[in-house]
Amino acid sequence: MSLVSPSGGPVTASSGVRLGPTVAAEGLGPIDTLVVPGSPALPQGRIDQALLSLVEGLAGRAARVASVCTGAFVLAELGLLDGRRATTHWRHAAALSRRYPRVRVEPDVIHVRAGQCYTSAGITAGIDLALALVEDDHGPRAARDIARELVMFLRRPGGQSQYSTALSGSAAPDSPLRAVTEAVLADPAADHSLNTMSRAATVSSRQLTRLFRTELETTPARWVEQARLDRATQLLLDGLSVTATARRSGFGSDETLRRVVARQLGTTPTEYRQRFTSTASTASAQNRTGAPVREDS
Template identity: 55%
Template sequence: MTRIPGAPGTPGASGTAGATGRAAARPRHLVAVLAFDQVQLLDVTGPVEVFTTANAHGARYDVRIVSAAGADVRTSAGVRIGADSAADTLPGRLGTLVVPGRADWRQAVGNLTLTGTVEALAARSGRVASVCAGAFLLAEAGLLDGRRAATHWQLAAELAAAYPRVSVEPDPLFVRDGRVTTSAGVTAGIDLALALVEEDHGADLARAVARQLVVFMARPAGQSQFSARLVPREARHPALRQVMDAVGADPAAAHRMDDLARAAGVSPRHLGRLFRAETGLSPGQYAESVRLEAAQALLEAGNDAVDTVAEQAGFGSAESMRRAFQQSLGVAPTTYRARFRSTARVLDPAP
């Protein structure tokens, strides 16, 4: 049985190392992480590690792993997790409820005890968050009706079909709608938890936690779950894979439809049909998504002028790149670069 380092009942649970007197005077923020059999291990441990690490930098989170009846659970990885208590024995009002998921979401939502526990805990919580397939449990409890939500990209269509009152966004790492935040798959739970820490204590503390956990960066909410360059591995038709590889290898090239089709040995019309059938995008839209990703990487890596980044990424002009950023990410390139190390999604329309 695994006890999570920093959880109540283990060394370091108070998390007061490095805390100031002012921080120690603040009331503790109760975070309940709901565990159940066959839950994904990292869905639980990722957020727990973020919140408990934040305590070493001045936060005051009281993190409790709970199960419906207080029993220990066996995760999908076969690792047992010890529950601190039954869910209904938690004291008073909760600051945050975190609901992880399991790969077989139908089994989870079919467990009336589990969904009832989610509903009861959510009613006592200031804010509610889910990781990966945990969104299905929130949806089953009615917590996502009329809200936008994210989940693992492979499950997005299933969530939308099963719960039509939920506005599912398949791409973002996490989506915040009111008091409910839902995240994409597995490791995105770490990004979500960092965003909640930033909401409570500011970007500096969240970045300190990310550095201690050796997280590459605190990724913004609107960042895509997956790289456009990974899509060719999913393409079935060899001509489509060839074109995608060519675009990914040199985003700054012109990539005219006729040239791409000729190189792949198909007609432009057939290439367009292949793209739409397998990616849902036109060849031009796919090329722009790769260029956008290239521009993001260039902005993150250095201080090149926006005009230079636009040229290197293949946009042709800074204005074209700005429009692409605004449409896809809701931010201007300069804002993206300035706030790169923040988990917040910036809505500043400044050029």
């Protein structure tokens, strides 16, 4: 990996962190993936000409080009996103769309691949994008192993609302499971019985079960339950009631949701929301008492 800047040498980020040493473009060899980071100045139209020239030259040599957060403004300014789908941080999506009407901006996705151009949403979405690139290059198992090591979600199917998915949630692009898992993640509350998923994958129930065990190292029922639990936890943090969360996540009843949350998370839906809605309130309570806070539902 190489850090590149228009003139080389150390670079100070907007946060004050010094990066480097960077190299000038002349010192680079072949480029597989060019990644353009974001900056607070980019949505305001302050795009340095030297930076544009650098990215333009490097993009012409790269096998693929990606941006993180507001780095999409650089790619759009160079016309690399014209006629393509793209995303950026939700706060700046409207500005990207207004300034570059030829770009098909999608403000509610984590990352987008359009040909050999990749764009991602907020800063941490760059990790999601990196996992997707690893999956493209080395397959879903490698990406899944890295996600587990980082304690990361392998794929978040929702949008900027930060819906998560199971760590084991990615099947190979050409696998019969791909359409099945994407359907579950898109609508966890729908009918995802073994027979329904088998028909969608056009394989027998026995073959579907074998595929889940081989590719995702779990069973269909456990995978669906995990996807529903991931959706349920986000709905709880979004402020929905336990009843509404149970219905919209696919668990159906409050009791089923409570049973799954207790078994997998060791808590109750109400406790989960209270603990994670505000880290500040939990931390301050711990500081006052010297012990973790227990919140009864």
